Amino acid sequence: MTEILSVVNVGKSYGTVLAIRGISAEVVAGEVLCILGDNGAGKSTLIKILSGVHVPSEGTVKVNGVTTILSSPRDALDAGIATVYQDLAVVPLMPVWRNFFLGSELRKGFGIFKRLDAASMRSIAKQQLGDMGISLRDVEQPIGTLSGGERQAVAIARAVYFGAKAIILDEPTSALGVKQASVVLKYIAKARDSGLGVVFITHNPNHAYPVGDKFLLLKLGASIGYFDKSELTIEKMTKLMAGADEMSTLANELERKPGTRPSRKS
Amino acid sequence: MTTVSIQKDDRQIMSGRFARILRRPEVGAAVAALLIFTYFSSTTTAFLSTAGVSTWLYSSSLFGVLAVAGALLMIGGEFDLSVGAMTGATGLIVGIMTTEYGINIWLSIILALSFALSIGAANAYISMKTGVPSFIVTLAALFILQGANLAITKLLTGTVSIQGMPDVTGYESAKAIFGSTLNFGGMDIKISIVWWLAVTVVASWVLLRTRTGNWIFGVGGAFTSARQVGIPVVKVRMGLFMATSAAGWLVGMLQLFGVSTVQATTGLGQEFSYVICAVVGGCLLTGGYGSAIGAAVGALIYGMTLQGIVFAQWDNNWLKLFLGVLLLLAVLVNLYVRRRAGDRS
Numbered sequence: 036m037t038e039i040l041s042v043v044n045v046g047k048s049y050g051t052v053l054a055i056r057g058i059s060a061e062v063v064a065g066e067v068l069c070i071l072g073d074n075g076a077g078k079s080t081l082i083k084i085l086s087g088v089h090v091p092s093e094g095t096v097k098v099n100g101v102t103t104i105l106s107s108p109r110d111a112l113d114a115g116i117a118t119v120y121q122d123l124a125v126v127p128l129m130p131v132w133r134n135f136f137l138g139s140e141l142r143k144g145f146g147i148f149k150r151l152d153a154a155s156m157r158s159i160a161k162q163q164l165g166d167m168g169i170s171l172r173d174v175e176q177p178i179g180t181l182s183g184g185e186r187q188a189v190a191i192a193r194a195v196y197f198g199a200k201a202i203i204l205d206e207p208t209s210a211l212g213v214k215q216a217s218v219v220l221k222y223i224a225k226a227r228d229s230g231l232g233v234v235f236i237t238h239n240p241n242h243a244y245p246v247g248d249k250f251l252l253l254k255l256g257a258s259i260g261y262f263d264k265s266e267l268t269i270e271k272m273t274k275l276m277a278g279a280d281e282m283s284t285l286a287n288e289l290e291r292k293p294g295t296r297p298s299r300k301s
Numbered sequence: 302m303t304t305v306s307i308q309k310d311d312r313q314i315m316s317g318r319f320a321r322i323l324r325r326p327e328v329g330a331a332v333a334a335l336l337i338f339t340y341f342s343s344t345t346t347a348f349l350s351t352a353g354v355s356t357w358l359y360s361s362s363l364f365g366v367l368a369v370a371g372a373l374l375m376i377g378g379e380f381d382l383s384v385g386a387m388t389g390a391t392g393l394i395v396g397i398m399t400t401e402y403g404i405n406i407w408l409s410i411i412l413a414l415s416f417a418l419s420i421g422a423a424n425a426y427i428s429m430k431t432g433v434p435s436f437i438v439t440l441a442a443l444f445i446l447q448g449a450n451l452a453i454t455k456l457l458t459g460t461v462s463i464q465g466m467p468d469v470t471g472y473e474s475a476k477a478i479f480g481s482t483l484n485f486g487g488m489d490i491k492i493s494i495v496w497w498l499a500v501t502v503v504a505s506w507v508l509l510r511t512r513t514g515n516w517i518f519g520v521g522g523a524f525t526s527a528r529q530v531g532i533p534v535v536k537v538r539m540g541l542f543m544a545t546s547a548a549g550w551l552v553g554m555l556q557l558f559g560v561s562t563v564q565a566t567t568g569l570g571q572e573f574s575y576v577i578c579a580v581v582g583g584c585l586l587t588g589g590y591g592s593a594i595g596a597a598v599g600a601l602i603y604g605m606t607l608q609g610i611v612f613a614q615w616d617n618n619w620l621k622l623f624l625g626v627l628l629l630l631a632v633l634v635n636l637y638v639r640r641r642a643g644d645r646s
Binding site for chain 1: 506510511512514515516518519522523525526527529530531532585589590639
């Protein structure tokens, strides 16, 4: 069990506002860590700490077990931590292969004749996507023509190819329909099976439970539980996330009072 | 997995060789250019004569240099309206410095280039630091340059045009590079046409075959994404603005040495002509899509129409009407292309 990335008791405050506090979790190679929480639970702040956007105000970040300060996204990338944001950092009108290598293009030639090595980039992109289970006959097609799930997979494949040991997926299924979301879950499983540490951020227990190995539940900036899959059922998770009391209050509120159902007039 | 691959196969029916050609941004413009060429060739005798061809090629070349550089800037997601006035400003700088003050002609040319580059850099800096759209920033630059062109020229020379360029020492050497005429198979080819071709080839190579080109598409197509993957977005746009201004300088020199004089009003009313050429050539106004060759073809359409209307002895006001219609059609075609390409933004 190799721990790639972990946080110990991290907290982050923006001025006087305490966004998250006392959070610990670890990302292990070949495992999926799910971070669940409602809007405002502190998921984004935690991602930003993991991906080097923010330095935590308290606690430590460890890379491969060594305490490290990730002071920029570049630092995180160099440490093998890649983040796939919700907008995927793709350019819709550009061909798939150009998107795959955008910002890290392969080149050949010297001096002013230094040029893109288009042939290699095309074949690498095609092969890497094939490994993820996406077979495109034409990597020239604009990435905008792919489905949401496929685009997500391209972003994951890109991160893997450029040396990521851990990938952080920021709500990859939230904008997708049921079918596309299940496609993305398959890609997550695929990335996990290839030995990557995956951080999967979501607010949907139904997406998290089947694919996750560990679950960190956040609420109002604090951890309300850090579980191994064996300790948790999906019902328990849903309950914890929604807050059992709140859920039953809500159920009461939504329930019809006897006799309030509008009677049909003929 | 099976359902996924079935979906994909449906989609791939269209991606044959033919579909790939149709997907290229410059195809629409090439068809339009061919139609216009055929029309004027068959209805007028002058259009296909050697003198006729060299006239419309020359005309196209001046628009073409600006259109190609402007297209790169547009693909990068920005505009420069001041570049037309820049052709006048740089021509006037060289004209005034040499004829009025006797400054060395090549030094003047270099100084005019530095002037153009600094205006380009200033446009870029202001629009990127403040977030004010480049459309507005360069509109302001356009007025500043146009006003300065007239006011300063009048102030220094007492007239609104530069005379006496051919008497300047070293004039011949500069004319050889910017204003000479080559004889090619009995046809007079102005050297600006060579410049136009060279600029198009270089721009197209940069755009499609270099990392810089990839970054230009990235910056124009999705600015935030480009920054997320580590593209130096500010540098890319700065470079594009400066290159566009440098193209303005080049056209300024081509005009100055092509006709040996320059008017203080040069470039007036030409603010949008290169934008039209670029859009007709397949560039999206919103950035991220287009081609240098397309912009060159757009300029060819502009030049052929401009001169064809003269040869056909029509009232030349028809030019604007025609260009307006063409621009509208081009924008609609581009919009359709973008929808097909799945850009949902």
